[in-house]
Each structure stands twice: as structure tokens, then as C-alpha cells.
Amino acid sequence: MTARADALFELADAVLCADGPVRSLVGLSLVPEHRRGHGALYDGINHGRLNIASLRNLVAAQGLPRAEDGRIRLAVDVSPWLRPDAGTSSERSFCHTYGRGKDQHLMVPGWPYSVVAALETGRTSWTALLDAVRLLPGADVAAVTTDQIRGVVERLIAAGQWLHGDPEILVVLDAGYDAPRIAHLLADLPVEVLGRMRSDRVLARPAAPRASGTNGRPPKHGGEFIFGDPATWGPEQAKTTTDTRLYGTATAQAWDRLHPRLTRRAAWTDHEGPLPVIEGTVIRLQVDHLPSGGDPKPVWLWCSTVNMTEADVDRCWQTFLRRFDIEHTFRLFKQTLGWTVPKLRDPHAADRWTWLMIVVHTQLRLARPLTTDLRRPWEKPLDPERLTPARVRRGFRNIHAKIASPASAPKPTHPGPGRPTGSPNQHPAPRHNVGRILATGQAYQRPTHHKKGTKPRRTG
Template sequence: MAGLSYEPERVEAFGQLSYFRGEFHGCLTRRGDALFELADAVLCADGPVKTLVGLSLAPEHRRGHGALYGAVNQGRIDTARLRDALVRLPLPKAADGRIVLAVDVSPWLRPDADTSPDRSFCHTYGRGEGKHQMVPGWPYSVVAALEPGRSSWTVVPDAVRLGPGEDVAAATAAQVRAVVERLVAAGQCGPKDPDVLIVLDAGYDVPRIAFLLADLPVEVLGRMRSDRVLRRPTPPKVYDRQGGRPPKHGAEFVFGQPETWGDPQAVTRTETTRYGTAVATAWDRLHPRLTRRSAWEGFDGELPMISGTVVRLRVDRLPNGGEAKPVWPWWSKTDATDADVDRCRQSFLRRFDIEHTFRLFKQTLRWTAPRIRDPESADRWTWIVIAAYTQLFLARPLADDLRRPGEKPAEPNRLTPARVPRGFRNLRSKTARPAGAPKPSTPGPGRPPGSRNHRPAPRHDVGRIVKTGESYTRPSHHNKGTKPRRMG
């Protein structure tokens, strides 16, 4: 980059980038200069990050590898202040001015780290069909703000590490609640703005999350399994001579039985270039039949009826030639119109943009490459990666398109997340660099040659101790030999 032009958009983007770099340095309360230069080394490294010690060789990191490891293991980050700084950034919004947040869990796999505590069994997908495995690691729940249209960019305002045996639905609801409250405090969404849309994929108890967030200005949209059975509203009371207790739930709505669907609430058809005709069919006021077990075992009072709208999405074909199976999102609102159904369809498809963010974290920024022992150090490194990715997002309008042979030119302000780091080293020299120069020091003597470590690190079981301090026990309905229950 030869120099910065004086276009208003570029000047504003340059000011936002410099401001965030200064704010990020202010969030580093212990060993802040080493942590800040570590983030710069991640952004300016030649090629993907492979090891932490390799980052100490980058020119942007002016300290030795000992200071780097000391910063990761003993540094301190004011995560509350950093979260507030992230939500104050210009967030992408949908066409109607709505903020769309996607939530998903990505694991940091640590199968051989017997000395690392708080590991859980993380669900991973294999290359073949049905090759699912449970691998020990640290699962992280990540919240990302989605852009409208086809894009690989997101804004990550929060990430939380899930402990062994933790209630995923409750932890996700608490995380989303904190993010939405920070957005309201930052003025990103006010009383006159549309509700924030929370998009989830399969694996979440979507109705329960919607129930836990009912007091917030949010809408919840999440995919359900294709074998679910929901219920219609309670039918009106009919008094006859037979007597008996009136039914609490209406007729069944079985996802796999079209004869139980009835007339839809709304139907939309959209012609797409990649999937052919996309048909979205919606049925109104459907709720799951809750029972007093699992998450609802200790619920006080009568179990609620969490009504919503079920949308069936079907396309003609897939880009890779695979079989196009319908998906079943559930929306927490009722009385859906054709515009609402089409908006749910578009928002659910945009949810997969968070997968591009996970791939960039792991393949380019190498979020899970360092072999870190302590989970607190893993959290610290995770926030370094998030701060580095945020700087790439802010530098998108400023970076030049440094194409490699065979790559097509990108449209203005449409660089992919993998192309922006190529010119960040030239851009860094023109932004704020609040880190101080390293002080001269003498390395310590270290361990005497030939001496042995007489204090070996303790070993930890995987997923055996939960956050309450009690041993984790497998639920009874997960044991082998039990009769499969019907998904209601």
C-alpha cells in the first residue's frame, strides 16, 4: 500500500481501525505490550500460524519467545471492556435494519492433553457418512453478527468456553442475553428498531431458548430435527355426556407424515441460481409437548406452551450434486406473513456464514494450533484471535487486493477474509501502535542440565467434573438398552 487516499469512507475506516487498536491495548491489563504484539504477529505472519514460538520470529513481535509464552500463560485481558468495545463497532444489519446473530459451538480438540483440565467430549464429523466421533477438547460457544447477502464476513462480539456437563441451552441463553443487553446499552438497537434475530442450527433446544429469552426484544429461529412431533393449539372445550378431562394439546404435527400437516399459513417460492426453486412453507401456532424430565424436571408451576411457526424449506438441488432434503426451522413468533417466511428463509441460509469464520480461525489464524495446557490460557489466546479477526474486518475497506497467480480480481470492498491479511503489514505502519518498546533483560539460568522434573503435572479425566463440583453422571435415557423416546 503506497498511501491512504482522502476518501471519506477510507478515512472513517482508518479512524475506526486505529481507535479499536488503542481500545484493545487498553483491555490488556497485564503483559499488555506482549499480548498486543502477539496479535500483530498473527495478523502479519507470512502464511498460516503454526506454532506460538514461530510467532516470536515475526518482526512485529519485538520480544523473545519467553515473553510470548509468559503473556499467554500469565497475561490478563479485561474481557468485559473488550466485549463492550466489540459491540460498539459498526455491526452489519439486514435490509430491514435488523441485527442477525448466529450462535454455534466450535471445538478446540485436545485428545492427547491428559494434563489439561475441563475437557469435554466434543462432537465431530468425519469425512464419510455416519463417521461421527466424540473427541476430548474445549467447546466454545461463539456469537457472530451476520451480513446480508452472500459474504464470508461476520463480526464476533462474544465467545464462551463451555464446561463439562454444562446445560448448553441455558448457557446459550445466558450468553445471548448478555450480548443483547450490551447491544442495547451501546445504542445498537433501540425501542423503535426491529427485534434482534437469533439464528441457531440443529442441536439446540430452540423452544426452550426462546422461553428463556422471552423478556428480551429478540426472535429465535432454529432448525429442528426431521423426526420431531409438535402439537397444535388446545382445541375448544366440548361438553358431552362422557365427561373426562379436556385435552391440553391439539392434534399432532408429525414432520415425517404429510397427512398431519394440514393447510399452511404461508407459502413462498424464490428462484435461485444455485439451488433452483426454493419453497418455504409455514404452519402457525405449533408447540412441543413438554414433560417433567431433563431440563424441565425442576420447573415450578405448570409447564408452558411455547408456540411458534414451523417453516419447511425445500430446494430443487444442491451445488455439490447431493440429495436435497428439506429442513425444518422453528420461529418463535406467530401469525407469520409471506414476508416473514421469506425473511426467515434468507436468515437461516445466512447462518452458515459462521462456518466460514470458524474455518478462517482454524486454518488461517490457527486458533486451535497451539498446544496450550491451561483452559484460562486457551481463553486468552481465543480473545487474541477474535481481536485480530476484528482488525481484519475493520481493515477490509483499506486493504489492497494483493492477488496471487491464478486468482480473480475482487470487487472493491469485497475482499475475502483470507486476502486482507496479505497487505496488513503495510497498513499496520500507518495505524496506532500503542505497545511500548521492550526493555533489555537477561534470560534466567533455567533448569540445570541433567536435572529431572520432580513435580509432574496432574492428569485429569475428560468430562467427569461439572461446574457445580459434582461428578458428571450420564442421564438415564442416554444409557444403552433403553427404549427410544418419541421426539415431541
């Protein structure tokens, strides 16, 4: 913290030690751990400075959760900070929201943030947050995500979290990302990309060996593999069956060396040289039932690794289910820590507040073995290693009282006179029009798969 460090430090302490969820930003000035006034609080958010590069390195150097085989598993997702009424806030873009109404996909203005977190094993609501980047209007989401993942992996290697000979870092993506393209851009790193694909995709098999004496250009693609047509699947390379508690019997089928048929459009328009053939393994996961009781639909996954064994297939689809733990972190950020509570105007102030949230969450993760469970009378006792982030935060004040604070004591002062009563504001804030543009820079259209009676066929 290079400017307004004391105010920012005590603001983070106030978020950690506040009783209950954060309902307002100015309310944190009433927390005993925040010894300054509300003016210093807003001054720290609006005019403070954080060295985010140093924070990234510091967070990457902390202990990370790993899988049973010692593998680091990273989840990437976008969470929006919705600001529909903030006409004076710049750099807003339309954010995709789902679930705000029955079967509704709404586009709401706001600041979308791409977040990278390391996943734990087992059923848990903990993740280890490593990075957050605000997506600017018109940004190429795949390119930004690739640069973000590259930076995280390089910092983990520099911090000694990954050494030569360790299992490759597994990066898990949801259906909104182009997993083959990201895998191609990260081919020089020790990463394995696992992403969800839509059920209307069409991939291609490897080209058959060229017969001797055949003229013409050799084919790049073999027969089609249509996700919605079982007649095109053929025999699978691996098949596993697992009994689960929530989903009943989970059946996973895998087909090897399938790739998308790329064309020179969209992200591949300016690609130099011939278009690559990005081969991977396709996994189809089918379960008996859902916890909500709905009709289970198959989940299609694409992994950049080929020649996978049955153990690799099970590891991939089980890791993909763990990806949803990052949703618990987003819920903690928004409902408990108050990430989207402040009505900030400057997007750079929103970035500072976002990184304060990452610092707060990292401190909660480091305080897990030190916290005493202060459970409510109606809550069940939990082992120390099973405490949720909210229950660790509940006991953080007892830890805070035993440690020193680098923040200096506040100096007594008096507020300025402010603008005289009745005088108009001579410098109104400029207003910024969001426009019908997505974070990808494309004009918004209702997706084809949202229109009834249509079944698109995606080959790219």
C-alpha cells in the same frame, strides 16, 4: 490488557501481519512486528491478563452488519478446540465432531467454545464476532447459550445498536439447540428465535375451544403435527416458491401456532408452576437439488414468531442459510489465524488466546475499507467491499506501518539458567481424566438416530 500488555499486544499484531497461515505459536516471535523474544510470547499467553468484560463492551460498540430492513441477525454455534492427547489439561469434555471419516460421528476430548456472531447479507465469508464462552464439563448448553445471548443483546442495547421501535433481533440456531426453550427463557428481550428441528419431531396444535357444559380440566394440546407424516400437516398458513442459483426452486411451507408437548423431565424437571405452551411457526424448506449433487432432504425450522406472512417466511429461511457463514469464520480461525495451533495446558490461557483471535478478527473487519488488494497472479480481482478476511489480512502489514503502537519498546535482558541438565522434574504436572461425559453433563451414548433401522419419534 492489565498484565503483560505489551507482549499480548504485539502477539496480536504478529498474527495480523504474519506471512501466510500461522503454523506454530513460537513462530510468531520471528515476525518483525513482534519485537520481543519467544519467552515473552509464552509469558504473555500463560500469565497475561485480559479484561474480557471490557472487551465484550468494546466489540459490541463497533459497527454491525444488518439486513435490508435494519435488523440485527445473530448466529450461535459451538466449535471445538480438540485436545485429545492433552492429558495434563483440565476442564476438557468430549466434543462432537462430524466429517472426520465417512458417515462418522466421533467424540474427541477438547474445549468446546460457544460463539455468537452477527451475520451479513448476501454471499460472504464475513461475520462480526461478539462473544465466545468455553463450555465446562457438565454445563447445560441451553442455559449457557441463553445467558450468553442475553448478555450480547443487553450489551447491544446499552451500546445503542438497538433502539426502541427497531425490528427484533433475530437469533439463528442449528439443530443441536432447544429453540423453544431458549425462546421461552428470552421472552423478555426483543429477540426472535429461529432454530432448526430434527425431521422426527412431533409437535402439537393449539387446543380446540372447550365446549360449554364440559366438565374436567381443559386440554392444553390439540392434534399432533408429525414431521414425517404428511397426512397430519393439514393446510399451510403460507407457501412461497423462490428460484435460487445453487438449489434450484426452493419451496417453503409454514404452519402457525405449533408447540412441543413438554413433560417434567430433563431441563423442565425443576420448573415451577405449570409447564408453558411455547407456540411458534414451523417452516418446511424443500429444494430441487444440492450443489454437491446429493439427494436433498427437507429442512424443518421453528420460529418463535406467530402469524407470519409470506415475506416473513422467506426472510426466515434465507437467514437460516446465511447462518452457515459462521463456518467460514471457524475455518479462518483454525486454518489461517491458528486458533487451535498452540498446545496450551491451562484452559484460562486458551480463553485469552481465543479472545485475542476475536480482537484480531475485529481489526480485520474494521480494516476492510483501508486495505489494498494484494492478490496473487492467479486470483481474480475483487472490489474492496468483496475482499475476503484472508486477503484483507494479506495487506494489513501496510496499514500497521502507518499507525502508532501503544506497546513500549522491549528491554534487553538475558534468559535465566533454567533447570540444570540431567536434573529430574520434581513437580510433574497432574493428569486429568476426561471420562465419558459430554459437555451437557450426560454420559455419552450412541444417538438413536445413528443406529440403522431405527426411526425415533421425538415429542418433547
